[in-house]
Amino acid sequence: MYRIIILISVIFTLSCNNSKKEVGEEKEVKKDKIPCYAWLGGPGKATDDEIKANFTKLKSKGIDVLMYNGGQNPETYKRVGKIAKEVGLGFHTWIPTMVQHNKPEIDPEWYAINGLGESTYDKPPYVSHYHFLCPGKKGTYNFLADMYAKIADVEEVDAIHLDYIRFPDVILARGLWDKYGLVMDREFPQYDYCYCDLCVGDFKAKTGIDIKASEDPSQVEEWKQFRYDLITSIVNRLTEVVHSKNKKINAAVFPGPNSIAKKIVRQEWDKWNLDAFFPMNYNDFYLENPKWIGEVTKESVAALNNKKPVISGLFICPKPEKKGDEKDPENHGLLPEELEAAISESMTNGAAGICLFTPGRMTDAHWEVFEKAIHKTYKVK
Template sequence: MRILKIAFLSVILSVVSCNDNTTAPKENLKTKEVVAEAPTSFKYWKWIAVGDKESASSIEKRFSILKENGIDAILINTNADPKTLSKAAPIANKLGLEVHAWMFTTNRPGDSIAQQHPDWYMVSRSGKSCFVKEDRPYVGYYQWLSPSHPEARKHILSLVEGLAKVEGVTSVHLDYIRYPDVYLPVGLLPKYDLKQEEELPDYDFDYSDASVEKFMALHHKDPRKMENPAIDIEWKNFRLNEIRSLVNEAYEVVHKHDKKLSAAVFPYPEMADHMVRQRWDKWKIDMVLPMIYYNFYNEELDWIGYATKQGVEDLEGKPTELHTGLFTPKLTPEDLKKAIQMAKDNGASGIAFFDDGKMTEEQFEIIKNSKE
């Protein structure tokens, strides 16, 4: 919601996998699954990673801490591995936690299947492919698959379905469901010694063969030959619609298995459109968790309320819930308290907290007390 997760965030933090090699006690693995407790009217979520070698006892200990500190739902990153998720989900359910299966979607770092197909990857306007390590934008784990390539799309949806089949899961949670950042959050630009006052060729995607050929079949013009593709509305809208249609297909897949679809998204729809070709208010989706990490944008704390309200208003009349995402490492306990209230006051249905493993006792105390 991992760079970050900002979901971009992506751009500054890497996902941490747990590698506890202890053998899990049999009784923990055979815990009878129970239905999670009914969620509160204002839900608290937490992004968290679980490694494939982590023991059941270690997982239960970490989940218990979250439950004891007011968390209602957990977004579990298992690197899209249904087996690991099947181990973690019953433990969470037993504790009364909702389980949401978090996955990297169009950005698929380390995907062994995708890496066998260089033509599946996005290409920049400058001709650089996300398949080639040295040519990836910003960071090495930016390995973006083209939603326009039919086999790449089929692969992504197969991962979605694999997670949706796991018992005890409430939703499949799409992260990095977008294109690479054509514009970084302004607070991150100094890290890369960049100025982005226009769409730069190295950060403008997807000029892969699959994408260009699909676009040309619809609009009979080649974006590779445009003098200024940034002002061509059809070209921009094509990419917005490629992400939209992928989300809509994922929605049908998960609902076939009686699960819901959720996603980590950029702060509000107009901003997401501008920065990463992601117009999430037009998606068929049950829940969105906009990552309103105000400090990434050099904004003040009250921007959390502004961005929450903007997203809520853009979703008016739709069944989609909005849960505000907060970047807790940069929030003092007092600011966290204010941020929670701002989200509530501006129409959010809940709050999702990131980052995994860095919550302080003081922050947890604020969360617990805010539920009373």
């Protein structure tokens, strides 16, 4: 399902001449249709008939697999997953990982602490829902492992899709600075996590460095690596849990990993043992054009040594005619006339498919472009 079938367009000629393919020569990707995924949530108050009608529409538009966010109740995924299967869609459960609302089963002590000693439990950064857990706490892992295991047990679930599997943004994407009235040209302590006693103590025991005594923790490379490793460790342990249920596991990640993900959210995701990766190649957030999507896709594929599928996440503009007047960058995104280039850049740079955020943001003009673009043959550079 996740493999790209690569055919070398000149293989017959080459074999006849007993010659070798030159480095850098393009490879043709032969497909009837490229794999298409979509992030969406629900079900809210929707009836089964309403859900089925929506899923049937998405299937007809070319969507193959749903990345579905429906909370943490396995019964929800059983109900919705059954409908997805009826219409022929793959079904992955899209569930936040480190971001968890305050609830009785989560100890307030499990939440991450910033460089000023503030907890995301009662002082989340940027937005009210940024209640990030500390990945080093045993309770954090146990809570997540239990929750994902129960959902992986649902027959209709094909895969677990992790989101927010990271630290809070120590530096926001450049396109978001104005929205939050910030200039994030360096790491600031109020956005730098986790300085809880456990993390600080474990880091000192491992390296001999008291990070709280450091004049500028952002310059201590060992401290960065320690945080990368905390996230990597919890991902790989959750992978073992999900695989033990004979299910796949993948994640939404920041672009890179080296150019962006490591620097702003501590994701060294090329070391994660997942089955696939969905980099959120949201070009507008970085004040970039669709060509940039190809650049970061190429980086992602290379970082994984072509061993795991990379599904390029594309951010759609919901109101193209108002994009120029929209101040909130989270209402920006790809215009219909940019979508074909975004898909092409993804596929020609080695992506195994694309994922829409979200199909509900797609206009008729978007769908028209999409239908043509997903049925083209692309060549991997």
